[in-house]
Amino acid sequence: MNLRLTHxxxxxxxxxxxxxxxxxxxxxxxxxxxxxxxxxxxxxxxPDQPDLEISLLAAKESHAMxxxxxxxxxxxxxxxxxxxxxxxxxxxxxxxxEMHAKxxxxxxxxxxxxxxxxxxxxxxxxxxxxxxxxxK
Amino acid sequence: xxxxxxxxxxxxxxSAEMSERALEQDPYPKAYFYRRIVQxxxxxxxxxxxxLDVEAISGEACYSKFHFIREFQAIYGxxxxxxxxxxRMERAKELMAQGAxxxxxxxxxxxxxxxxxxxxxxxxxxxxxxxFREAALERQEQSRTRPLQFVPDCFSGAHGATEx
Numbered sequence: 001m002n003l004r005l006t007h008x009x010x011x012x013x014x015x016x017x018x019x020x021x022x023x024x025x026x027x028x029x030x031x032x033x034x035x036x037x038x039x040x041x042x043x044x045x046x047p048d049q050p051d052l053e054i055s056l057l058a059a060k061e062s063h064a065m066x067x068x069x070x071x072x073x074x075x076x077x078x079x080x081x082x083x084x085x086x087x088x089x090x091x092x093x094x095x096x097x098e099m100h101a102k103x104x105x106x107x108x109x110x111x112x113x114x115x116x117x118x119x120x121x122x123x124x125x126x127x128x129x130x131x132x133x134x135x136k
Numbered sequence: 137x138x139x140x141x142x143x144x145x146x147x148x149x150x151s152a153e154m155s156e157r158a159l160e161q162d163p164y165p166k167a168y169f170y171r172r173i174v175q176x177x178x179x180x181x182x183x184x185x186x187x188l189d190v191e192a193i194s195g196e197a198c199y200s201k202f203h204f205i206r207e208f209q210a211i212y213g214x215x216x217x218x219x220x221x222x223x224r225m226e227r228a229k230e231l232m233a234q235g236a237x238x239x240x241x242x243x244x245x246x247x248x249x250x251x252x253x254x255x256x257x258x259x260x261x262x263x264x265x266x267x268f269r270e271a272a273l274e275r276q277e278q279s280r281t282r283p284l285q286f287v288p289d290c291f292s293g294a295h296g297a298t299e300x
Contacts, residue, residue, distance in 0.1 A: 007288055034283035036297040041287045055291070063296035093164065094211045097174040109163035 005052065007043070010084045011059040013074055013125040015042050018056045021124040025102045028054070038062065046087075059125075083128045092117040092133040172197045173207055180216060184223035185246040190216045225260040228253070233272035238265035 012018035019042060022028040028044040031053050035041075039062070043053040059074045061067040076082060089095040092110045096119055100106060110119040116135040122128045162168060176197040180188065193216055194204035209215050214222060224245040231241040242253035257265050278285065284292045292298070 032279070032286045034279045034286050036283050036287075036292070036295075039292070039295040039297045041283070041291065064294040090213070091211045093166070093170045094174055094177075097167075097170045098178065101174065101178065109167075111164070 007053045007055055008085070009055045009057050010123070010127060011073060011077060011082065011125075012056045012123070012127070013059060013077060015040060015056050015058050017124050018042075019044065022054075022056070025099060025104050078126050080122060080126045080128055082126075083130070086130045086132060088132055088134065090133065092119065092131055095131060169207075172199070173204075173211055176204070176208065176216070177212065177219065180220050181223055184220055184227065185244060187246065188220060221256065225256060228257060228265075229261060229268070232257075232265050232269045233276075235269060235273055241265065 010018075019030065019033075022044045023030055027047045029047070029050065031043040031045045033040070033042050040058070042056045044056065045051070045053055059065075059070055059077055061070040065073070096106065096110050099121060104121050107120040110117045110131075110133075115132075117133040118130060119132075120128055120130050176193050179193060179196060190205065191201050194201045197204050199207070205215055208219070212219060224247070228241045228245045231244055232238070236244070238254060238257075239250055242250050245253075247253035247256070254265055257263075257268070261268055263271065284297060287297070
């Protein structure tokens with residue numbers, strides 16, 4: 001059996017704002033942006049993973065989600081209760097400085113841990129991510 | 137850095153904020169060092185289409201040229217010159233995908249010669265500028281006429297989107 005993750009989803013409050021965040025602040029590339037009626041499929045890829053598409057899904061009422069669920073989801077995102085993943089960089093201090101200079105919000109500056117260096121930041125919707133560098 | 141470069145650099149929010157923060161206490165060891173290198177990298181990111189030389193950039197970063205190149209490469213895995221070439225090609229790819237002519241993209245990203253631009257483009261992408269543009273425009277056309285071929289079935293199905 002062979003398996004590869006090709007797509008993953010981050011729920012976001014606003015797709016345009018999320019696109020700006022991931023492309024202009026984190027250096028992602030826009031991969032696909034297509035629409036069919038109300039449905040917009042928008043994907044971006046991390047700088048070093050051009051074949052992993054992250055779909056920026058709108059947390060709003062749609063054919064796939066009733067209004068009550070969409071409102072609940074948006075509230076949880078705003079509260080910062082979601083973390084959709086962890087990022088790794090070969091130099092977290094440099095990544096932190098660049099992202100911080102571009103206005104990305106961090107809990108605290110990177111800290112040395114026994115396994116390497118780590119910090120946490122959030123995207124424009126309120127989703128938290130960790131950013132680590134693993135000691136070689 | 138020439139006077140123009142300095143003014144532009146000084147006018148950038150990012151640089152101004154970094155200089156301000158350089159005065160704060162270091163939040164982690166060598167923070168000042170990181171800020172200087174990252175500031176130089178962001179300067180290249182913003183001014184790649186202008187004639188830049190590494191010596192001037194390392195002057196901005198307050199390091200000797202060789203020390204600066206070594207530290208930059210240790211962080212980014214590319215020398216400043218390689219990073220500059222990378223930025224130029226990334227922008228060229230965007231322009232060609234938007235339907236630009238090779239000569240316009242060449243000039244816009246700071247190349248003086250169309251033949252060296254085309255050679256660098258082919259090396260970076262595996263395609264000539266013209267065939268890269270055709271492929272990108274073809275994909276855009278498909279995005280408009282048959283959008284759902286780019287969407288995994290489970291998502292389009294859940295959103296009630298069908299090709300009909």
